[in-house]
Amino acid sequence: QVQLQQWGAGLLKPSETLSLTCAVYSGSFSGYYWSWIRQPPGNGLEWIGEIDHSGSANYNSSLTSRVTISVDTSKNHLSLNLNSVTAADTAIYFCARTLWGSYRPLDSWGQGTLVTVSS
């Protein structure tokens, strides 16, 4: 059964860059999309973007100018970079495996990483 384990810095100052990595274990990396989703504390889910194993990505238009999602297929890793962060970027960030096709369900999730932006 696939497992997603994520890590990254949990406390950032405004204007810094958020960097998170998600490792995929016990499962194929190719043949899927891989997504990032975030959830401000106490609030709902926000879709950040998705990428396939070849590096073709789609992003939320509200974040396009600041976000980059990438893959390292040699390590089965997925990465998220979000630059120029503000307090509004404080959230739990999740990576998730996304099934191919029209429905793109997020069927396996990482444990989540709380990122706090504060001066």
Added chain:
Amino acid sequence: DIQMTQSPSSLSASVGDRVTITCRASQYINNCLNWYQQKPGIAPKLLIYAASSLQGGVPSRFSGSGSGTDFTLTISSLQPEDFATYYCQQTYSVPRSFGPGTKVDI
């Protein structure tokens, strides 16, 4: 961008109750609609994909229906472990937006 709404935003129910949650898209999304369950402090769990297909391992008391712009998630007989927040997500277009959630509590 497609906006997703859910109703109600919260509801109180008892074990054994039949519960229905509604999700509406701001424009046509065919059946590109998924449902997730989230419990506090835990990542969401996929329940239903393609509006009505039950994800493997999910109890059959969960069902989904709808197409176009209006969708429902039904729990036929609420169990103690079902008290959680439920989110719909459209995958018809980018960004693949979520609804605001429906909290089901006792």
